[in-house]
Amino acid sequence: MAELSEVGQLLHEEHFRFLVSICGLQNRVGEAFLDRPLDPRNAEERKQLDELIAGLDDxxxxxxxxxxxxxxxxxxxxxxxxxxxxxxEHGTIEPKAGRLRAIASALRRNGATAGRWSRFRQATEVLIADMMEHLQKEELCVVQRLSSLLDARTDHELALSRTAQRLSGSPS
Ligand SMILES: [Fe+2]
Ligand SMILES: [Fe+2]
Known part of the structure; x- marks a missing residue:
């Protein structure tokens, strides 16, 4: 892999974080959990839902x-x-992320019904498929190319502004 630019490295980390949470989520909505919805009365699962909602906003x-x-x-x-x-692709992903966020919030607030869990699983599946493709494409066609597109100063400035945004935008 070519050396990443500063801002490229930050984006790569963000993509990696999305990928890790996607894989965790994919596992949690698999066949093995067909009849085991995320339960907000359980502290660990409530945390998973909170992290999912925050991750979708991210x-x-x-x-x-x-x-x-x-x-x-x-x-x-x-x-x-x-x-x-x-x-x-952003335009395709965002309504799907919004739909999953709405279902996750309802589940977090009111618990799971069979219908809600089924909608949650379905919304997750469709979002994951789109996200995986998009992340792969950006890693190859954007992140890897930034070092040749950006001069060192612009790269550094963008990295600083991204870091500042992340610090101000994430209270957790
Ligand atoms: Fe993107
Ligand atoms: Fe991206």
């Missing part, structure tokens, strides 16, 4: 950063088709 915020700071650079450097594709 995905949306991550998209905004990419769209405002990185995609214009890639567009300028001759790949507007890729940017259109990635923005389109």
């Amino acid at each position: 995905i949306i915020e991550h998209h905004r950063f990419e769209e405002a700071n990185l995609f214009p650079l890639i567009r300028e450097h001759g790949d507007p088709e890729l940017v259109a594709e990635l923005i389109g």
Whole structure:
């Protein structure tokens, strides 16, 4: 793997964090848990739901950063088709993330009914499929390319601003 730029490293870490939570979630909604919904009365599972809800908010915020700071650079450097594709994928992922967030919040507040758990599992599956594809594409086509697209100073400034955003945006 080529050496990542500073901001590329931060994005790579964020992608990795999303991937880890996706894999955990994928496991928790698998066949083995068909009749074992996440139960907010259980402290550990309540925490999982809280982390999921916060993680879904992080995905949306991550998209905004990419769209405002990185995609214009890639567009300028001759790949507007890729940017259109990635923005389109954000547009597909976000309503799915919003739907899962709404179901997770209802589950967190009111507990699981059979219908709610089934909707939760379904919403998770559709989101995971889209997220995996998007993360893979960005790792290859954005994160790996940033060191050649950014000069050292711009890279450093973007990394500082991303770090500041993360610190101010995450009270946990
Ligand atoms: Fe993205
Ligand atoms: Fe991303």
